[in-house]
Amino acid sequence: MAARPETPRRLGVFAHPPRHDLAPQNSASRSSNATQRTGCATRHDLAPRNSASLRSAARASRIHGVPASAKDVASEPGKENGIRARRERAAAGVRATGDWLRRLGAATAGASPDGRLTVAVDVRAFWEPLTGVGWYLHELLRHLAAAEGLRLRLYGPTLFPNPDAPGPVVDPPRGPAIEMVTGLAPPGRWGRRRSVLRALRLMEPLVFALQRNAVLFAPNFILPRTFRLARGATVATVHDLAFRRLPGTVREETRAALDAQFHTTLARASAVITVSRTVRDELLATSAIGAARVTAIHHGPGHLSTRKGGAPPPGTPGRYMLHVGTIEPRKNIELLLGVWESWVADDPAAPALLLCGRRGWKSEALHAAFDRAAAAGWLHHPGYVDDDALAALYRGALAVVCPSLYEGFGLPLVEGMAAGTPVVASDIPVFREVAGDAAVFAPVHDPTAWKRALVELAHDEILRGRLAELGRKRAGAFDWSIAAARTGEVLRRAAGDG
Incomplete structure (x- = not known):
């Protein structure tokens, strides 16, 4: 039988291409399909x-x-949608990266275009519960917030924070002279990756240096690591020299940081601010810096001077004397405990001792004594309280007691005097400088003299009235507006010298 001639297959809408036009096959599948398929x-x-x-x-x-x-026909729209979604995500990522680079570029834009003096300010203190240094910085910035000719750029713990990291404990002051420089981490998941943030933070000093601030202001003794490659004029505030004069009273990490960086900061500083003439004299006595570069500028009257409302914490006794400050060795709390224990033994009606402040470093030995005194009823320790409660405690106290071994200024003295509350303080040079004749002074290591002064004050209403009047007058000499204006002058002068 003659073979039927093979009819050529046409490629068209209803015809399919031969197998080799579609996809490669292995040899077994080719031979099998050649005999079994049409x-x-x-x-x-x-x-x-x-x-x-x-x-x-x-x-x-x-x-x-x-x-x-x-199935393939049905899946085509899904594939196209998936491709479109990926493209949109990629485009969004490109836009976000572009925005981040623009923000980074704006942060490194250098001098202020309007001619204002650009000052970088270390505000890491706002990320902790505020004590003396933190409140000093807060009040200073609050009164400089509208200063003409200044552009104060505030820098927190890092330029590249994790978006989920906690913010400052207290909001920085706001005003036309102030801007916060932070949040420069990349967008999206990259800004949350530890490896990315670690790499960026290694480069942080370089990124900061590119911002070309004219002045670098270190309000807490030393320049932070971020500032150290920058070339701006340096201004530092020195609050005290406890790490040199009483090193055993200072936290070990604080002392190590100051030992490593303090003299380096002084060496490069165009100007140094001290918070009292006493500290200025102590600093000059070290011969580490010339007198022309050191300016003493007193604090203002504390941040409580405008607080009128509020109530004391629950459980506050009717009659008490008040100590304000972190519980740490320099505050000499042991003296107060000994004085009160003796006083209460002589007079069960003696006023209570109220300690306002958190338990700090190297204070563990006092905790058992606190517990015994609290159980006896003559000690109250509410800890760290808010501003309104603290203002109420100052106003309600029979006296403010400050038995410190050493201080750089003594803000509780000024806050007590401003509240019209008598002050009993250690007879140390800086307290004499701050309180003048508006306080009663007792030797640092003489509990008998302290007990005598406190008992007299508790029973002499006329003496309390006279000290209250003298204290209000004395507190009026301390003004944050003056402190801020003088600090601004130091910053401008440093920029000119630099």
């Missing part, structure tokens, strides 16, 4: 459906105008 076999009848063969089928169907299969 020219009308569909793509999924010919080869396993792996991802490569699906892509080949789709490509062939586009070339020849033939759908690969019903």
Whole structure:
């Protein structure tokens, strides 16, 4: 029987291309399909459906105008939507990265375009519960917030914070002269990756140096690591020299940092501010810096001078004398405990001792004594309280007691005097400088003299009235507006000298 001539197959809408036009096969599948399949076999009848063969089928169907299969046809819109979504995400990422680079560039823009003096300010103190240094900085910035000719750029713990990291404990002051420089971490998940943030923070001093601030202001003794490659004129505030004069009373990490960086900061400083003439004299006595570069500027009357409302903490006794400050060795709390124990033994009606401040470093030995005194009823320790409660405690106290071994200024003295409350303080030079004749002074290590002064004050209403009047008058000499204006002058002068 004669063989029937083979009819050529045409490629068209209803015809399928031969097997070799669609996708490569292995030799076994080619021989099997050659004997078992016709020219009308569909793509999924010919080869396993792996991802490569699906892509080949789709490509062939586009070339020849033939759908690969019903499933492939249905999946095409889904694939296109997926591709479109990926492209949109990529575009959004590019835009976010561009915004981040623009922010980083704006932060490194250098001098202020309007001619204001650009001052970088270390405000890491705002990330902790505020004590003396923190309140000093807060009040200073609050009174400089509208200063003409200044552009105060505030820097927190890092330029590249994790978006989930906690913010400052207290909001920085706001005003036309103030801007916060932070949040420069990359957008999205990159800004949360520890490896990325670690790498950026290694480069932080360089990024900061590129910002070309004219003045670097270190309000807490030393320049932070971020500032150390920058070339601006340096101004530092020195609050005391406890780490030199009473090193055993200072936290070990604080002393180590000051030992390592204090003299380096002094050496590069165009100007140094001390918070009292006493500290200025102590600093000059070290011969570490010339007198022309050191300016003494007193604090203002504390941040409580405008507080009128509020109530004392629950459990506050009716009659008490008040100590304000962190419980740490320099505050000499042991003396007060001994005085009160003796006083209460002589007179059970003696006023209570109220300690306002958190338990600090190297105070563990006092905790058991606190517990015994609290159980006896003559000691109250509410800890760290808010501003309104603290203002109420100052106003309600019979006296403010400050038995410190050493201080750089003595803000509780000024706050007590401003509240019209008599002050009994250690007879040390800086307290004499701050309180003048508006306080009663007792030797630092003489509990008998302290007990005598406190008993007399508790029983002499006329003496309390006279001290209250003298104290209000004395407190009026301390003004944050004056302190801020004089600090601004130091910053401008340093920029000119630099």
